[in-house]
Amino acid sequence: MKNFLLMLMLFVPVISAAAIDKVERWDVFEIELKGPETGNPFTDVWVRAIFSRGETQRAAEGFYDGEGIYRVRFMPEITGTWRYVTKSNVPALNDQKGEFTCVPATGDNHGPVRVAYTYHFVYADGTPYRPVGTTGYGWAQQPEEQQNLTLKTLSGSPFNKIRMMVLPHAPSGETISCYPFMGDPELKQWDFTRFNPEYFQHLERRISDLLDRGIIADLVLFHPYDRNVWGFDRMTADEKDLYLRYLIARLGVYRNVWWSLANEYDFLHWPEKEWDRLFQFIREHDFYEHPRSIHNGSKWYDHSKSWVTHASLQNYNLTGGKGFRERYGKPVIFDEICYEGSHMEPTLNLSAREMVYRFWQGTVNGCYVTHGEAIDQQFFRRGGVFHGESVKRIAFLRRILEDSPPKGLDPRAPNWMWWNVAAGQEGRYYLLYFGPHNTSQWQLPEGGLWQVAVIDPWEMTITQPETTFAGGTVVDLPGKPHMALRLRRIK
Amino acid sequence: MKNFLLMLMLFVPVISAAAIDKVERWDVFEIELKGPETGNPFTDVWVRAIFSRGETQRAAEGFYDGEGIYRVRFMPEITGTWRYVTKSNVPALNDQKGEFTCVPATGDNHGPVRVAYTYHFVYADGTPYRPVGTTGYGWAQQPEEQQNLTLKTLSGSPFNKIRMMVLPHAPSGETISCYPFMGDPELKQWDFTRFNPEYFQHLERRISDLLDRGIIADLVLFHPYDRNVWGFDRMTADEKDLYLRYLIARLGVYRNVWWSLANEYDFLHWPEKEWDRLFQFIREHDFYEHPRSIHNGSKWYDHSKSWVTHASLQNYNLTGGKGFRERYGKPVIFDEICYEGSHMEPTLNLSAREMVYRFWQGTVNGCYVTHGEAIDQQFFRRGGVFHGESVKRIAFLRRILEDSPPKGLDPRAPNWMWWNVAAGQEGRYYLLYFGPHNTSQWQLPEGGLWQVAVIDPWEMTITQPETTFAGGTVVDLPGKPHMALRLRRIK
Secondary structure: OOOOOOOOOOOOOEEEOOOOOEEEOOOEEEEEEEOOOOOOHHHHOOEEEEEEEOOEEEEEEEEEOOOOEEEEEEOOOOOEEEEEEEEEOOHHHOOOEEEEEEEOOOOOOOOOEEEEOOOEEEEOOOOEEOOEEEEOOOHHHOOHHHHHHHHHHHHOOOOOEEEEEOOOOOOOOOOOOOOOEEEEOOOOEEEEEEEOHHHHHHHHHHHHHHHHOOOEEEEEEEOOOOOOOOOOOOOOHHHHHHHHHHHHHHHOOOOOEEEEEEOOHHHHOOOHHHHHHHHHHHHHHOOOOOOEEOOOOOOOOOOOOOOOOOEEEEOOOHHHHHHHHHHHOOOEEEEEOOOEOOOOOHHHOEOHHHHHHHHHHHHHOOOEEEOOEOOOOOHHHHOOOOOOOOHHHHHHHHHHHHOOOOOOOEEOOOOOOOOOOEEEEOOOEEEEEOOOEOOOEEEOOOOOEEEEEEEEOOOOEEEOOOOOEEOOOEEEOOOOOOOEEEEEEOO | OOOOOOOOOOOOOEEEOOOOOEEEOOOEEEEEEEOOOOOOHHHHOOEEEEEEEOOEEEEEEEEEOOOOEEEEEEOOOOOEEEEEEEEEOOHHHOOOEEEEEEEOOOOOOOOOEEEEOOOEEEEOOOOEEOOEEEEOOOHHHOOHHHHHHHHHHHHOOOOOEEEEEOOOOOOOOOOOOOOOEEEEOOOOEEEEEEEOHHHHHHHHHHHHHHHHOOOEEEEEEEOOOOOOOOOOOOOOHHHHHHHHHHHHHHHOOOOOEEEEEEOOHHHHOOOHHHHHHHHHHHHHHOOOOOOEEOOOOOOOOOOOOOOOOOEEEEOOOHHHHHHHHHHHOOOEEEEEOOOEOOOOOHHHOEOHHHHHHHHHHHHHOOOEEEOOEOOOOOHHHHOOOOOOOOHHHHHHHHHHHHOOOOOOOEEOOOOOOOOOOEEEEOOOEEEEEOOOEOOOEEEOOOOOEEEEEEEEOOOOEEEOOOOOEEOOOEEEOOOOOOOEEEEEEOO
16 A cells, blocks of 8 residues: 555545455445645546456446545455555546455345335345334534434434435524535535535435444435525536545445435425436445435426436325336335424324324335424424324334235235235235224135234234134234234134 | 107106196106017117207107107206207107207206316306215115115215216125116026116116206116126126117216216226217217216226216325326316225225215315225115215315315415315405324415305314405414415405
């Protein structure tokens, strides 16, 4: 190693190649280089590294991290020895070489999440990933103490995904001390070609904290709530590209990152084609292929477009989930279904019961659902602690999901019914939720022997008789609304 | 009057021109003629009457009613003296002349119902008609005693519309004693060119009974539940036309008749074009322009087609109502939203609470909703009595509707909200239903003075403080789910 090639231990899981030349599969390998500080290092300088292992080659873009430090990050997806060489328009950053060994993943490292079986997700190692998300848009820009509280809350929660903004979010006029771009906060004038490394160092620390807890950071890249606040929504097309390149180089190496192009994208009033372009830009530059979607206000984006990996919906018609799956042929996540609370705003006062029922409706429609809470300090905005009554019931549902078939729950209309209250795997497993129906009896599918469990999603009880039942048997149910049923064929 | 021109008093409101030459506007005037009984009078003979009053002329088709009796019926829509002359291919029925006086309507006679204000209905005299329907598909083919019980039940109910089949309906294998066509019930062979007058005489008596009670007969002309029962669904195109002509001539004079082309039309698997054709046939032949629609199973008919007067939906997404109105630009009636009950079939075990909540959801989306009950003998199939818990709550809602603005409730998003829980007339009246939301406060629209009532749709209470509130005031609500609010500007 040459002396201007500095290697530093940053924070988990970024691995310094100097300290250790072994990197776990899907962890982050980083090259740190010292280069020019003059001019505009964000635009004047480019650096990338070509990583190769046998026939496989990947060109990872680097980024400037302030104080003359340039970094190139890489998430190896194949075990074995990787070699690299850097390329740059600056001699000091050019033609730097090295190697490291990618060793198998251990522990909870299952790799990044991919779409699988058309409507579902798995980790790269094949472990099922069943999104059970929550929302904390501005949690990472809150005071440090509050952020730590949020992390503690998430550790003990059922949630394995959180929707969060990359850019600041302060709908209630909060001030923040650190901005993503260099500029004048008073005058709301920003230089979108100069990032503030401190802001993004902090953000990636939080992404890493989430990774430690097995939680996906569903990163919202743009949002419409900045009008007349700071004006970060006023980037030109070139500035957006620069911003996306920076995020991809810097954050795209974290295996728990998803790209959500926007929250309520339509409220930004950008042309549809601009969103198409941004999607394609990310698809082109993010060779890790992190899941990509976009969240709507009143007008839905067309999620059938090839660059969208899954539908991310704000919608309250959870029973329509099966139809939305069919429309898009992709996984459907109801990423906003109102927030539990009693605020005056209609979106912010959903009853806890309805939050729980919507989770069940979405589930038996073969979809995924995202929680949000608007009580007291409003976790969905600021993080903190949960006060609501739905979280523990969502945890109860998640335990049931973890114990369901690995290939996911698909809407299944066994031949004795014509409309959808059931999801499962044909002839083997069904989870049914009857919603507002007084279902008092249910006929098991024909054939085999079945284990039957009556589930009360609100009371969190699972009543499972010792007896098993022959296929075709009519079993009795409580005959009251909001009950669920699990049928598992055991023979 | 010639001696072969017999005039008989049939039953209310068919008025015999012999007994009385005065007919109330929108009542039925009938000419009875004696003609041939040989051959096939249904197809060999045609008779019509040209009614004229000043410039206005109407050609009313007659029909054969058995035993050599031919009738031509007419519903006068303009007061004054009408003259008529008959035309026929049979001399005995041809060139018969007469006149009668159409006098103003009295009492509860408001005329037929028409679409008005794009999304609503009014009677011909301008009185608002707000459909609050129920379902009794086969009630008119039940034993006489049961039919009388049904009429008694309806008299004391909130319902002003009932969906009912023209053709027999016996999903549970009931037998009937009287068939609509001549033929062999054992062999299931029918002559679709020969109607059974007795069957239709009975049916029209029931329609008249409903008229006496102010109830619309939403006549379902075809249905898919006859497969392997009698085979009345096997008419050819020509036979369907003959059937429709017969119904229009015979029943189309009743001002409380609506045409519903089918129940779950898609389950008949006729080509879409055939339905288009039938719609156009009715539009062409029914010059009274009774409301026309069609009810779906899984696949919706395109209600935006010009011959459809209103959308008749089987759908359970009542909160989607506003969107359906916008899609079609017509009134939307949720004509099947599941049935209250606890039957094993999922459509037949809706909880009473949900039935009531769906009525409210539909209402605040500017739509109309139809009830159905599947308890015990299953009113929705056989009529009888109501056992459910929803009917009295629907009556409560109807009283609120009758006290609402005459031009109907349209979804209104006052500027303090962006999604629809409110319907009314801008700046004057709002009815809000918060569904599963814990709404604890609500801000009144700006300006004026408002009367505020908190409504509990299940407990059937209206809490209306003596105090009035200035526009813009924030009023307190119970903060629990399933509450409603009425705002009426009084100054």
